Amino acid sequence: MQVIVRKMAKLGLVHALLAGFALLPAVSQAVPRDANANNGAVLKLQAMVKSLTAERDAAKAEAAAAAAELEQLKKDKEAALAAKDSLSSELAAQKSSADAVRNRLGSTESRLNDVSDKYAKTSSAKAELETELAALRAKQQGTEQQLQTCGQHNVKLYQSAQELLERYRNKGTFSGLLQDEPLLQFQSVDMQNIVQEYQDQLAAGRYGQESSNSAETH
Secondary structure: OHHHHHHHHHHHHHHHHHHHHHHHHHHHHHOOOOHHHHHHHHHHHHHHHHHHHHHHHHHHHHHHHHHHHHHHHHHHHHHHHHHHHHHHHHHHHHHHHHHHHHHHHHHHHHHHHHHHHHHHHHHHHHHHHHHHHHHHHHHHHHHHHHHHHHHHHHHHHHHHHHHHHHHHHOOOHHHHHHHHOHHHOOOHHHHHHHHHHHHHHHHHHHHHHHHHHHHHHO
16 A cells, blocks of 8 residues: 555656646746757757656556555455454354254263153163062062961861871771770760761861962963
8 A cells, every 4th residue: 555655646746747847838938048969959858748648647557556456455445344343143053053963962962861861760670670579579489388288287287187097987096095085085976076077177177279270370
């Protein structure tokens, strides 16, 4: 920009000098001089005018080039400002997109943490249920073993009772025991009632065991 200003100042100076030299012939006519001296002065002035005219034309050309350069610089500046605005808009859009991606990432991480917590709780609850189920199965197995043992005992007890009752009916060892031991002697009807009640209880216990075994089999 300073170069252009200097060129414009130089061009103005050239115009001023040319205007001054244009007045010299009139001055030279007003003051009579020697013809040879005048001719020499005129030639010098013409040479100077020619040189100054060339410089003026060159200065005009330089000024025109400088003006064109200035105009191009203005256009480049406007293009640079437009590019800056475009880049600013693009940067703002990218920043907004980055913020949106960041927000989505945060939301996804939060949902992932929630799912992980729920999965951990579900796994813990599942483990507790499996432990409880295993304990119940072990307890059930123990109960079944106890029932089986009790059933076997009931069968043996029932068989022993049956054998004892048969001996009583046959008036075998049990009858002799009653006759030999006064404390164990009962009336025949009372003894029969006791035997019948005991037999009914044994039969009921045996039937219950058989029903339980049948249900487990099915």
